[in-house]
Amino acid sequence: MNTGTDRESVTITDIRKAAEAIKGSIERTPARYSLTLSAIAGADCYLKLENFQFTASFKERGALNKLLSLTLEQKAHGVVAMSAGNHAQAVAYHAGRLRIRSTIVMPQGTPFNKVKHTKDFGATVLIEGANLSEASAIAHDIAKADGQTFVHPYDDPLVIAGQGTLALEFLADLPHLDALVIPIGGGGLISGVAIAARALKPEIEIYGVQSELYPAMVDALLGTTSTFGTQTIAEGIAVKTPGVLTRAIVASQVKEILLVSEAQIESALAQLLEVEKIMVEGAAASAFAAVLANRKIFAGKKVGLVLTGGNIDMRLLTNVILRELAREGRIQSLRFEIEDRPGLLAKIARVISEAGGNILDVHHDRLSTEFSAKAASLSLTVEARDVAHALEIRGCLQRSGFLVQRTSPDPAYAGRQK
Numbered sequence: 001m002n003t004g005t006d007r008e009s010v011t012i013t014d015i016r017k018a019a020e021a022i023k024g025s026i027e028r029t030p031a032r033y034s035l036t037l038s039a040i041a042g043a044d045c046y047l048k049l050e051n052f053q054f055t056a057s058f059k060e061r062g063a064l065n066k067l068l069s070l071t072l073e074q075k076a077h078g079v080v081a082m083s084a085g086n087h088a089q090a091v092a093y094h095a096g097r098l099r100i101r102s103t104i105v106m107p108q109g110t111p112f113n114k115v116k117h118t119k120d121f122g123a124t125v126l127i128e129g130a131n132l133s134e135a136s137a138i139a140h141d142i143a144k145a146d147g148q149t150f151v152h153p154y155d156d157p158l159v160i161a162g163q164g165t166l167a168l169e170f171l172a173d174l175p176h177l178d179a180l181v182i183p184i185g186g187g188g189l190i191s192g193v194a195i196a197a198r199a200l201k202p203e204i205e206i207y208g209v210q211s212e213l214y215p216a217m218v219d220a221l222l223g224t225t226s227t228f229g230t231q232t233i234a235e236g237i238a239v240k241t242p243g244v245l246t247r248a249i250v251a252s253q254v255k256e257i258l259l260v261s262e263a264q265i266e267s268a269l270a271q272l273l274e275v276e277k278i279m280v281e282g283a284a285a286s287a288f289a290a291v292l293a294n295r296k297i298f299a300g301k302k303v304g305l306v307l308t309g310g311n312i313d314m315r316l317l318t319n320v321i322l323r324e325l326a327r328e329g330r331i332q333s334l335r336f337e338i339e340d341r342p343g344l345l346a347k348i349a350r351v352i353s354e355a356g357g358n359i360l361d362v363h364h365d366r367l368s369t370e371f372s373a374k375a376a377s378l379s380l381t382v383e384a385r386d387v388a389h390a391l392e393i394r395g396c397l398q399r400s401g402f403l404v405q406r407t408s409p410d411p412a413y414a415g416r417q418k
Contacts, residue, residue, distance in 0.1 A: 009249075010160045010191065015167075015192060015195065018165050022061060029166075033046050040271065040275075046177065046305065048169075048307060051281075051307055057089070057309035057311060059086040060093070061166060062090075062160065063087065065162030066158045077147045078102060080139050080146075081104050081151040081152075084110045087151075088104045088123070089311070092122060103123065104123045105135045105142070106135060107129045108129065153186060155186060155243030155246055156188075156245075164191075166189070167180070171197060177302050179204065181290055182194075183236070183283045184217050190206065190208050193206070194249065195249065206253060207254070207256055209258050209260060209287055209290040210258075212229075213228060214228050221251055221257075233266060234283040234285075263327070265282050268287075269285035269320055279312065281309050287305040287306055288305055329391075330386060334381075335378070335404070336348070336397075337405055348397065351396050352382060352393060354396070356384075358382065364376060
């Protein structure tokens with residue numbers, strides 16, 4: 001996808017100026033090597049922990065650089081932004097620090113916790129528009145009517161330069177990196193990072209990552225048209241229209257854009273949490289998901305993964321964990337047809353216990369018309385150590401005379417990518 005070396009509208013000089021401007025007001029986030037994730041992926045994985053920013057996202061870099069560029073008159077009039085999450089919080093927080101009035105337009109359906117955090121930072125929050133496109137149009141109208149400055153989430157040279165400061169830190173800490181893997185929504189982060197990284201190390205490879213449900217940057221570069229999905233765990237990169245400026249930069253600086261599925265993102269998120277004890281949002285986990293899904297590309301390389309943010313809803317995180325445990329076979333649902341007589345439930349429980357399993361839930365149904373009136377349907381949710389243990393438990397039940405009618409998911413097909 002690297003098509004040329006035309007001069008970009010953002011330069012390494014701009015990014016260095018941004019780094020100096022935001023210094024002291026932004027966390028210099030750590031870069032950490034993961035021995036275990038590297039073994040799983042077959043590549044040396046280094047994590048840039050942008051979830052350690054105060055608002056738990058890299059978005060602070062670009063938002064602050066833009067706010068610091070405003071004239072006194074612009075500051076007096078205030079700023080407007082459109083966002084469903086991380087950009088909103090970044091603008092609200094740093095505008096509040098700088099005593100700049102901020103108005104954030106958030107689309108209907110924005111998670112309550114993100115609305116609350118944005119309000120808590122002092123912004124005026126308007127819930128308007130059915131989606132990001134409609135919210136953006138409303139925000140632009142407000143900015144024009146009130147003389148306020150619109151702070152774009154990605155398609156602005158100052159925002160791009162601010163995001164690029166991440167690469168200055170990453171390569172200062174780890175100059176030996178062979179490749180960087182960056183999630184792409186509108187393209188602001190990967191644009192800034194690519195310009196900075198390739199100016200410092202021209203041979204470094206830059207890979208972008210998008211959700212299969214929202215391949216907007218791929219479409220923009222290839223001239224294709226996709227039918228976008230509705231719900232994705234990676235809402236931070238669920239952008240339907242990438243930037244005009246950013247798509248030109250991506251076209252000239254990025255080697256390839258990789259697509260990942262929802263299941264791959266969920267699995268990567270769960271592994272980051274379980275192995276590294278790092279809580280990230282879906283968009284952030286997509287970088288590791290891409291490495292796992294493209295082992296041949298990254299095999300043996302020193303790969304820098306940008307964990308872009310950690311703002312994930314607790315209920316969603318719980319669902320992801322439970323779904324991943326089910327995929328791995330560590331939680332399985334079993335269903336039996338049993339005789340409706342005393343002692344059988346206790347016998348099944350004893351078999352599972354002796355096999356080392358843990359029963360999490362029991363449903364005993366005598367009213368099911370699927371079976372004889374002398375029978376009952378028994379559904380169990382059972383916890384196991386891993387896929388092999390799940391199969392062992394099912395084998396013990398079968399050898400004891402109990403036929404498992406249904407198992408979900410089938411542990412024979414469960415498990416993470418190997």
